[in-house]
Amino acid sequence: MTQQTSTVTQARPNDGKKPARPSVCEGGCACGAVRYRVTSGPLIVHACHCLLCQRQTGSSNAVNALIEADRVILRSGEIEQVLLDTPSGNGQRIARCRSCKVAVWSNYLINKLDDNLRFLRVGTLDDPGLMPPDVHIFTRSKQPWYVIDPDTLAVARFYDQDTTWSKRSRQRLQALAERVGVRIR
Numbered sequence: 001m002t003q004q005t006s007t008v009t010q011a012r013p014n015d016g017k018k019p020a021r022p023s024v025c026e027g028g029c030a031c032g033a034v035r036y037r038v039t040s041g042p043l044i045v046h047a048c049h050c051l052l053c054q055r056q057t058g059s060s061n062a063v064n065a066l067i068e069a070d071r072v073i074l075r076s077g078e079i080e081q082v083l084l085d086t087p088s089g090n091g092q093r094i095a096r097c098r099s100c101k102v103a104v105w106s107n108y109l110i111n112k113l114d115d116n117l118r119f120l121r122v123g124t125l126d127d128p129g130l131m132p133p134d135v136h137i138f139t140r141s142k143q144p145w146y147v148i149d150p151d152t153l154a155v156a157r158f159y160d161q162d163t164t165w166s167k168r169s170r171q172r173l174q175a176l177a178e179r180v181g182v183r184i185r
């Protein structure tokens with residue numbers, strides 16, 4: 001799978017019914033060695049139902065909160081990185097606790113932001129309920145018994161960032177790109 005075609009099957013902008021985004025929260029791995037602090041809400045939260053995420057998590061989907069790396073602060077423990085495949089073919093580096101090997105975040109090598117944009121594994125938050133998905137992606141390979149909340153955007157493959165991300169999040173991403181000196185468009 002190397003194509004990156006976007007297919008939007010349904011479009012519902014976030015209408016404010018979602019819980020308020022946390023300003024500061026914490027999380028960590030299973031053994032307790034890795035602890036991190038998140039200093040703002042995410043840019044967007046993906047629930048990915050692609051077959052690679054299913055295999056890599058051993059579950060029905062991966063829930064990833066996209067956040068600027070400098071807002072996810074490693075407070076203790078050691079991280080090791082493992083390169084794995086993604087639907088785009090570009091790959092992602094998954095950051096795991098060196099002791100218990102639980103994945104706490106990853107970064108997709110799909111744009112030049114690399115390590116500057118983290119995909120935080122929402123299930124590693126102390127309160128995973130703080131970051132519910134904004135969009136379900138790659139639902140074409142979703143398990144039939146996984147029922148998506150009808151008020152949440154769901155797309156067969158991927159979505160158009162300009163019409164899906166909030167204006168504030170697009171501004172934050174642009175600011176990040178300028179700060180680290182890369183052109184994202």
Ligand SMILES: [Zn+2]
Binds near residue numbers: 029030099100
């Ligand atoms: Zn650990």
Ligand SMILES: [Zn+2]
Binds near residue numbers: 048049052053138
């Ligand atoms: Zn996936």
